[in-house]
Amino acid sequence: MEFLGDLFGNYTLRTVGLGAAFLGIVNGVLGSFAVLRRQSLLGDAISHAALPGIALAFLLTGSKATIVLLLGAAAAGWVGTLLVMNIVKNTRVKYDSALGLVLSVFFGFGLVLLTYIQRMPVASQAGLDTFLFGQAATLLARDVATIGILGLAVLLIVLAVWKEFKLLCFDPDFARSLGFPIRWLDVLLITLLVTSIVIGLQTVGVVLMSAMVVAPAAAARQWTDRLGAMVAISAFFGALAGVGGALVSSLTARLPAGPTIVLCLTAIVLVSLLAAPNRGVVWKWARERVNRNLLQTEAVLADLYVLAMRHEDLGHGHPISVLRTMSIGHGGVDRSLEVLRERGLVRVTADGTWSLTPRGLSEAGRLSGTREEGP
Amino acid sequence: MTAPQVEIQLIAIVVAVSCALPGTFLVLRRMAMMSDAISHAILFGIVLAFFVTRDLTSPFLVVAAALTGVLTVSLVELLNRTGLVREDAAIGLTFPALFSIGVILVARYAGSVHLDTDSVLLGELAFAPFNRLEVMGYDIGPKAFYLMACIMLLNVLFIAVFYKELKLATFDASLAGVFGFLPGFLHYALMALVSVTAVGAFEAVGSILVVALMIAPPTTAYLLVDRLSLMLAVSALLGAVSAVAGYWVAHALDASIAGSMASVAGLLFGVAYLAAPGRGLVAIALRRVRQRWEFAQAMLLVHLYNHEGLPEAVRENRLPNLPDHLKWDPRFAERVVATARRRGLVETRDSLLFLTDSGRATAMEAMVG
Numbered sequence: 001m002e003f004l005g006d007l008f009g010n011y012t013l014r015t016v017g018l019g020a021a022f023l024g025i026v027n028g029v030l031g032s033f034a035v036l037r038r039q040s041l042l043g044d045a046i047s048h049a050a051l052p053g054i055a056l057a058f059l060l061t062g063s064k065a066t067i068v069l070l071l072g073a074a075a076a077g078w079v080g081t082l083l084v085m086n087i088v089k090n091t092r093v094k095y096d097s098a099l100g101l102v103l104s105v106f107f108g109f110g111l112v113l114l115t116y117i118q119r120m121p122v123a124s125q126a127g128l129d130t131f132l133f134g135q136a137a138t139l140l141a142r143d144v145a146t147i148g149i150l151g152l153a154v155l156l157i158v159l160a161v162w163k164e165f166k167l168l169c170f171d172p173d174f175a176r177s178l179g180f181p182i183r184w185l186d187v188l189l190i191t192l193l194v195t196s197i198v199i200g201l202q203t204v205g206v207v208l209m210s211a212m213v214v215a216p217a218a219a220a221r222q223w224t225d226r227l228g229a230m231v232a233i234s235a236f237f238g239a240l241a242g243v244g245g246a247l248v249s250s251l252t253a254r255l256p257a258g259p260t261i262v263l264c265l266t267a268i269v270l271v272s273l274l275a276a277p278n279r280g281v282v283w284k285w286a287r288e289r290v291n292r293n294l295l296q297t298e299a300v301l302a303d304l305y306v307l308a309m310r311h312e313d314l315g316h317g318h319p320i321s322v323l324r325t326m327s328i329g330h331g332g333v334d335r336s337l338e339v340l341r342e343r344g345l346v347r348v349t350a351d352g353t354w355s356l357t358p359r360g361l362s363e364a365g366r367l368s369g370t371r372e373e374g375p
Numbered sequence: 376m377t378a379p380q381v382e383i384q385l386i387a388i389v390v391a392v393s394c395a396l397p398g399t400f401l402v403l404r405r406m407a408m409m410s411d412a413i414s415h416a417i418l419f420g421i422v423l424a425f426f427v428t429r430d431l432t433s434p435f436l437v438v439a440a441a442l443t444g445v446l447t448v449s450l451v452e453l454l455n456r457t458g459l460v461r462e463d464a465a466i467g468l469t470f471p472a473l474f475s476i477g478v479i480l481v482a483r484y485a486g487s488v489h490l491d492t493d494s495v496l497l498g499e500l501a502f503a504p505f506n507r508l509e510v511m512g513y514d515i516g517p518k519a520f521y522l523m524a525c526i527m528l529l530n531v532l533f534i535a536v537f538y539k540e541l542k543l544a545t546f547d548a549s550l551a552g553v554f555g556f557l558p559g560f561l562h563y564a565l566m567a568l569v570s571v572t573a574v575g576a577f578e579a580v581g582s583i584l585v586v587a588l589m590i591a592p593p594t595t596a597y598l599l600v601d602r603l604s605l606m607l608a609v610s611a612l613l614g615a616v617s618a619v620a621g622y623w624v625a626h627a628l629d630a631s632i633a634g635s636m637a638s639v640a641g642l643l644f645g646v647a648y649l650a651a652p653g654r655g656l657v658a659i660a661l662r663r664v665r666q667r668w669e670f671a672q673a674m675l676l677v678h679l680y681n682h683e684g685l686p687e688a689v690r691e692n693r694l695p696n697l698p699d700h701l702k703w704d705p706r707f708a709e710r711v712v713a714t715a716r717r718r719g720l721v722e723t724r725d726s727l728l729f730l731t732d733s734g735r736a737t738a739m740e741a742m743v744g
Contacts, residue, residue: 119629
């Protein structure tokens, strides 16, 4: 409770938390589309490519205002992305190579500019290198307002063209055949992605910003099969990790914001991969176990049925060793017999052997009947 | 040139060549982004090993880095195999996590010693000559040079010994498997090699620019040549050129050497992208223009051939009719006819167009193929 009191009472923490929440939501939403379109690594390229834009914006204007630097970053990120697409379209260079090339070369160029700026005889350049790893604590109310307004604009546009983006993600060919301007939608989606990445650079940094795009969406994908729900969950995860990471980082000395947020995201992803209903690893394992037990039980019932059919007396008991021999390949005889006995389908005879009850006989007959009717 | 300058350039060349060789296979195997993942993730291994040895130049670091690289690749494949996330997302989830752990460990526990995030991420080649290797009291040169030379030799040896296997596994993995070449083993060996190269290079150029040196020269070479052996050689050469030119650009601007090397490597790609013979943008544009003219020529000849010797030829086979009939701009039509006449395919009599014998043959060829 003391922590919550701090959160609402402390101006810096409130600012940082609000900013991180905004950019978590926006990146969660846009990241969903990127992940579904198999463009997860595009975020990596965009954020690295933004670095020279930040440096150039400062060199050209001499201003360190957030909006100026963000505009530069967005322009560079946008140019980098279009370059990737054009290289892939015009040459035989593959997508991954083009991505790696643009990412690293733009970053290298940005580094040249940054080191050049740092050696200039003016003192005002300090702070540009926080863009590498991000520094949540340096967020000002003004920055948060910028993030909030840009983020809101991005979200409104996504809402406005929701149907078109959905089509673009799942069936672009169909969308084209319906007459939607696919190319422009593609460019629009990338522009929005660039915007959402750029507003996070100051907090998370260029190096790790890509995780902010991929992780919430990849986690949210595990919990649902519907786009609307996925986007909402992704936004929630983004905000959760953003706020958590940024606050922990602000409260602890020598704990950079970007990596802390990424570790929060990683924890969310791990939990989602393991525990999400239907798709999660644990869930899948449990389902397979239930199915395997069911099949084993049915197989033991069928074995008993086969044995019963070969004897005059249908209630004749059969020793467990016979059933074990018959069940080589599926196993689980003891457990299955116990389950069947509880269901009243088999019983133990006086000499400790097993036989079908009348109900078991009809049930087994029904099962084998349906099996024989099968293909 | 002063001695440190020569030494820096030598180190830069060795780093660039070491990166370009395994990079060629990454580019061909469509695993370029794996270099990004590995070069970031090895920070985790380097930091752990550093806490154990307390020495940044310990060979133990190289081993730790190789293991971390293989761990990264395995994690990506493990994630991918659950079927819950696709490969691109698996890469995008794995390396930021490992890198973040590395950065946090450095920030919290290694702040006082010589290992900070900037030097890992960005490298500083200018300081490399300060760290000397002494043998029996004699100074024989910078340590970084010998370390990278060993790694380069390792790369060259690996590629030379497994050349045939790598080639087949790269271009036809299933056939390589049928032949018993163990493409899986080669895959992990290559990844280990990439990791070792990245850890050797990170001190000089930083982890992100390792990616530039691994991807940019081979991608450029990919636009220029068609043979694997040539591609390896051209990549290495382009890497070396980027290294030397990058050094002098950085010298002139007093800026980051690694950044300039990456920029020059990118610039070289830009030149190839524009001007590569047969594949560059200029070549593509020229080919489009030529094809447009060839097609227009064929259209003209076929048109004339269709109406040749028929009553309507008087109306159809004349220049003023062409823009209307073939939907051509009048000036374009004039130029097409002029070219055809110059080539001896068409002749004009009484403002009517007639096919010459070779024009008729060309028209028939255009129609029949």
